[in-house]
Amino acid sequence: MNRFLAAASLLALCVISAPPLAADAAPPAANGAPETGMWDLRDLYPTPEAWSAAYTRVRGQAQALDQYKGTLGKSPHAMLKALSAISDVQKEATRLAVYASLKADEDVRTAVNQERQQSAQQLGTLMQEKTAWLRPEIIGIGQKRVLVFEAKSPELKRRFAFQLDNALRYAPHVLSLQSEGVIAAAGDVFAQPNSIYSQLANGELPRPEVTLSDGTKVKLDQAAYTKYRTAANRADRKKVFDTFWPSFSAFNGTFGQTLTTQVQEEVFDAKVRHFPNSLADATFADNMPEAVYRQLVAQANRSLPTLHRYLRLRKKALGITDDLRYYDVYVPIFDLPNPPKFSVADSEKIALDVDQIYGPEYLSLLKQGFAGTWMNVYPHPGKANGAYMNGSAYDVHPYLLFNNHDDYESLSTFVHEWGHAVHTLLTTKTQPYENAGYSTFIAETASIGNEMLLNDYMVAHAKNDAEKEYYLGQGLELIRGTFFRQTMFAEFQLQLHEVIEKGGTLSGEKMTGMYCDLLKKYYGDAQGAMKVDPAYCIEWAYIPHFYYGFYVYQYATSMAGAAQFADAIEHEGAPARDRFIAMLKAGGSDYPYTLYKKAGLDMASPAPYEALAARMNRIMDQIEAIEAKKGKSQ
Numbered sequence: 026m027n028r029f030l031a032a033a034s035l036l037a038l039c040v041i042s043a044p045p046l047a048a049d050a051a052p053p054a055a056n057g058a059p060e061t062g063m064w065d066l067r068d069l070y071p072t073p074e075a076w077s078a079a080y081t082r083v084r085g086q087a088q089a090l091d092q093y094k095g096t097l098g099k100s101p102h103a104m105l106k107a108l109s110a111i112s113d114v115q116k117e118a119t120r121l122a123v124y125a126s127l128k129a130d131e132d133v134r135t136a137v138n139q140e141r142q143q144s145a146q147q148l149g150t151l152m153q154e155k156t157a158w159l160r161p162e163i164i165g166i167g168q169k170r171v172l173v174f175e176a177k178s179p180e181l182k183r184r185f186a187f188q189l190d191n192a193l194r195y196a197p198h199v200l201s202l203q204s205e206g207v208i209a210a211a212g213d214v215f216a217q218p219n220s221i222y223s224q225l226a227n228g229e230l231p232r233p234e235v236t237l238s239d240g241t242k243v244k245l246d247q248a249a250y251t252k253y254r255t256a257a258n259r260a261d262r263k264k265v266f267d268t269f270w271p272s273f274s275a276f277n278g279t280f281g282q283t284l285t286t287q288v289q290e291e292v293f294d295a296k297v298r299h300f301p302n303s304l305a306d307a308t309f310a311d312n313m314p315e316a317v318y319r320q321l322v323a324q325a326n327r328s329l330p331t332l333h334r335y336l337r338l339r340k341k342a343l344g345i346t347d348d349l350r351y352y353d354v355y356v357p358i359f360d361l362p363n364p365p366k367f368s369v370a371d372s373e374k375i376a377l378d379v380d381q382i383y384g385p386e387y388l389s390l391l392k393q394g395f396a397g398t399w400m401n402v403y404p405h406p407g408k409a410n411g412a413y414m415n416g417s418a419y420d421v422h423p424y425l426l427f428n429n430h431d432d433y434e435s436l437s438t439f440v441h442e443w444g445h446a447v448h449t450l451l452t453t454k455t456q457p458y459e460n461a462g463y464s465t466f467i468a469e470t471a472s473i474g475n476e477m478l479l480n481d482y483m484v485a486h487a488k489n490d491a492e493k494e495y496y497l498g499q500g501l502e503l504i505r506g507t508f509f510r511q512t513m514f515a516e517f518q519l520q521l522h523e524v525i526e527k528g529g530t531l532s533g534e535k536m537t538g539m540y541c542d543l544l545k546k547y548y549g550d551a552q553g554a555m556k557v558d559p560a561y562c563i564e565w566a567y568i569p570h571f572y573y574g575f576y577v578y579q580y581a582t583s584m585a586g587a588a589q590f591a592d593a594i595e596h597e598g599a600p601a602r603d604r605f606i607a608m609l610k611a612g613g614s615d616y617p618y619t620l621y622k623k624a625g626l627d628m629a630s631p632a633p634y635e636a637l638a639a640r641m642n643r644i645m646d647q648i649e650a651i652e653a654k655k656g657k658s659q
Contacts, residue, residue, distance in 0.1 A: 064425075105180060108181070111159065119417050146213065150210070222572055227410070259343075266561060277537065279533070282533070285532070302522070313616075313618050314618060318578050325512035342498070411428070425443070484496045514568060533566070582628055589626055
């Protein structure tokens with residue numbers, strides 16, 4: 026995506042378990058202050074009316090941006106003036122979008138909040154329309170003259186050198202001015218597959234009710250599904266799966282059409298922009314070698330015996346005497362009679378202990394965040410599911426959404442999202458706005474690395490072998506869910522695009538068959554590691570990330586990078602830590618693959634993926650050693 030025009034928020038989406046819906050959240054105080062556990066959006070805009078006033082002002086400024094068309098090549102001063110004007114409007118438009126997004130997620134049932142979010146999206150589209158001339162004009166000026174301008178204007182070079190270089194890379198892929206304008210104007214249309222999916226999956230899909238073995242009656246919305254699929258009672262887990270998935274299967278055709286439209290749009294963009302395929306198009310914005318994506322898939326497939334070892338260990342630990350099934354994958358592999366509980370205050374204290382390894386600067390920023398009202402932390406009716414950090418409002422601070430459940434998974438999610446937040450703070454502290462938009466490819470290493478360090482910390486501080494096994498099991502599940510599962514998603518996405526690119530067709534039924542084949546391959550159906558019921562192969566329709574382009578692979582690559590960094594930091598100490606912090610401070614000042622290489626990692630090589638597989642095998646070795654000790658004592 027064009028870094029000048031992007032209005033994307035840096036949302037670190039991570040689906041987590043959520044408890045049953047609590048009572049309605051208390052209303053804000055008379056002075057507008059939020060209730061306990063709610064973020065304070067007044068740091069963005071004091072009132073919704075102030076947002077509306079700012080929206081009107083910024084929309085007017087956006088309307089006038091095409092006045093700079095044809096001026097960039099006149100002089101270094103003219104180029105700086107034009108780029109600064111565009112950047113300033115973009116910064117304010119992004120701030121408006123952040124407020125609209127956060128407000129909408131407070132209660133997805135509130136129409137005015139959803140309409141505000143649509144308005145922010147329309148403003149982003151307007152920005153693209155009014156600046157569609159920008160990249161072609163930079164390309165027309167040419168690299169030689171751009172470099173001369175940068176040499177004469179240190180401010181131009183400081184703020185815009187990377188963006189200018191990035192724009193010049195697009196020369197083979199930029200269309201005529203008229204064509205660029207048409208594509209920009211179609212932005213709202215291209216956003217519709219995701220909007221339709223979200224409306225159906227999150228708002229209008231029938232929610233079946235299930236009665237569990239203890240008599241509990243549960244309406245299986247997505248939050249309840251993620252909670253009760255972890256039930257200790259195996260019959261309950263099966264009942265949850267068997268009740269939840271038919272509602273998705275009933276709309277198999279509709280979900281198939283929305284996702285097909287998304288894929289067709291991405292293939293269309295690749296064709297008109299003269300990319301060899303949609304993967305090349307998707308990875309071009311980050312200047313990412315396709316080899317990284319393909320290496321990820323190849324290495325994950327090569328490591329499937331490690332995943333199958335884990336599944337056999339899971340089956341044994343759960344005491345399952347017949348086949349392990351897909352509904353057995355979410356229950357903790359090792360449970361405790363009284364599992365540890367972690368309040369938000371506990372999570373803050375543990376996060377500070379875990380992150381000491383990053384040094385005083387990192388800890389200072391983490392403490393600053395904990396002291397602020399930056400989090401929407403407790404579930405309430407209408408609140409958006411999952412967890413994320415939104416750090417796109419450059420002049421304010423990050424905001425974080427959680428649905429805290431006081432369990433280890435909530436603790437792990439807490440350190441994950443705060444890893445994103447501190448990354449944002451380090452970036453904005455070091456980089457100008459124009460270089461603050463870091464890649465997801467880098468972002469997830471900052472957060473998943475925190476989860477790995479947390480897991481190592483909890484294992485080291487376990488009170489006994491039972492607790493140690495509990496945390497080791499959580500560490501294994503982190504790798505299964507983030508590396509193998511996300512890579513399976515990435516392989517599925519690649520297959521969908523290749524079908525369309527080869528002139529084939531897609532449908533919901535065909536997607537279910539393709540996804541089923543991948544589920545069986547990854548989970549070792551033929552090898553006897555797990556039996557996959559075809560009724561659950563509709564799971565692809567549940568995954569929102571397929572509407573974000575080629576997005577999910579970055580979770581898996583980042584986890585591999587995080588494994589190598591975590592090992593290096595724990596064993597090398599300060600030198601590895603300093604390389605890691607320098608990468609975070611670099612923000613979006615260079616291409617993410619390059620930033621990784623500067624920090625000592627080549628994500629197109631097998632090494633990071635091998636490090637992750639080795640970590641998973643080490644954890645299983647520890648578990649088997651504990652189990653062997655148990656056997657000797659009996």
